[in-house]
Amino acid sequence: MPIGELFILGFFGKVIPEWLKQFAARYGLGGIILFDYSCQTRQYDNNIESPGQLRGLCEEISRLPSGPMVFIDQEGGLVRRLKEASGFQPLPSARELNSLAPERRRELLAASLAELRQLGIHYNFAPVIDVDYNPDNPNIGRIKRSYSADIGEVEANALLVNEVAREARIGLCLKHFPGIGGASVDSHQDFMDISEALPAEQEELFYALAPKMFGDAVLVSHAIVRPWDATHPMTLSAAGLGRLRRRLPDTLLISDDMQMQGLQKALGTEAASLQALSAGIDMLCIGNNLLDQEQEMAAIADAIERRLQDGTLDRGAIARSIERVQGRKALLA
Numbered sequence: 661m662p663i664g665e666l667f668i669l670g671f672f673g674k675v676i677p678e679w680l681k682q683f684a685a686r687y688g689l690g691g692i693i694l695f696d697y698s699c700q701t702r703q704y705d706n707n708i709e710s711p712g713q714l715r716g717l718c719e720e721i722s723r724l725p726s727g728p729m730v731f732i733d734q735e736g737g738l739v740r741r742l743k744e745a746s747g748f749q750p751l752p753s754a755r756e757l758n759s760l761a762p763e764r765r766r767e768l769l770a771a772s773l774a775e776l777r778q779l780g781i782h783y784n785f786a787p788v789i790d791v792d793y794n795p796d797n798p799n800i801g802r803i804k805r806s807y808s809a810d811i812g813e814v815e816a817n818a819l820l821v822n823e824v825a826r827e828a829r830i831g832l833c834l835k836h837f838p839g840i841g842g843a844s845v846d847s848h849q850d851f852m853d854i855s856e857a858l859p860a861e862q863e864e865l866f867y868a869l870a871p872k873m874f875g876d877a878v879l880v881s882h883a884i885v886r887p888w889d890a891t892h893p894m895t896l897s898a899a900g901l902g903r904l905r906r907r908l909p910d911t912l913l914i915s916d917d918m919q920m921q922g923l924q925k926a927l928g929t930e931a932a933s934l935q936a937l938s939a940g941i942d943m944l945c946i947g948n949n950l951l952d953q954e955q956e957m958a959a960i961a962d963a964i965e966r967r968l969q970d971g972t973l974d975r976g977a978i979a980r981s982i983e984r985v986q987g988r989k990a991l992l993a
């Protein structure tokens with residue numbers, strides 16, 4: 661079983677490291693996530709330098725065993741790995757985009773998404789469909805990642821992004837299920853309890869939009885919703901993910917970065933990754949940016965293999981996850 665298909669891995673630098681080549685050769689590989697900024701060096705010296713350099717790197721990635729997909733966060737504004745200063749297309753934040761005329765919105769999105777395809781990128785971790793319920797949210801509202809406090813405007817923008825992405829053949833991944841716009845905690849630093857800040861309309865927006873999105877994927881947050889699961893964040897919650905899967909049987913479910921501090925404080929990357937797969941996540945995103953754990957990735961894959969052999973992990977469920985990943989590879993090739 662090619663369990664490497666369950667991973668989206670990051671690495672430091674502008675050349676694919678030997679450990680990643682060996683991982684792909686041994687296990688296969690679902691995807692690679694690219695960053696411009698390194699949290700380790702605290703400089704913009706990571707994977708991305710210029711359009712020409714990035715195109716070459718993506719070509720190199722495509723030649724790895726099992727043809728991993730290339731993922732990137734290109735939301736716009738502060739959350740965009742491809743910046744104008746490095747020669748890439750401009751893209752304002754979601755809130756700023758929402759203030760523009762529809763024709764200008766489409767023009768900016770078309771240029772940006774076409775560029776992703778030309779560079780060799782397959783999936784954009786966007787659009788953000790978190791409604792701006794709390795403008796002081798440090799990870800959403802305060803940095804303009806939400807289109808609007810009006811859920812209708814959020815939906816309209818997501819549908820526009822989808823129209824343009826479908827033309828460019830760029831896969832989209834809605835985020836952050838079940839909707840963290842009302843949170844008051846930065847998800848990079850700790851678990852968010854959004855039990856009192858999750859209107860039903862927000863959860864329903866994921867169910868309405870995901871099947872319409874090109875690539876049909878949802879990023880699951882490390883948020884806690886106590887009425888669904890009092891002790892586990894959504895990425896580790898069989899109850900929460902089961903609720904999602906019942907409504908979206910074919911959607912690709914991707915974890916938010918498994919190196920975020922909430923999970924690290926509670927479990928660590930390996931234990932959290934195993935629990936996420938057991939709960940129903942299809943792909944584990946491990947950026948190796950928040951933490952340098954590059955040399956531990958093979959050990960996590962080996963632990964998955966052991967749990968498949970002893971029956972701790974459901975072989976049928978893992979096989980279905982791999983099938984979803986390979987289906988997206990075929991779609992976006």
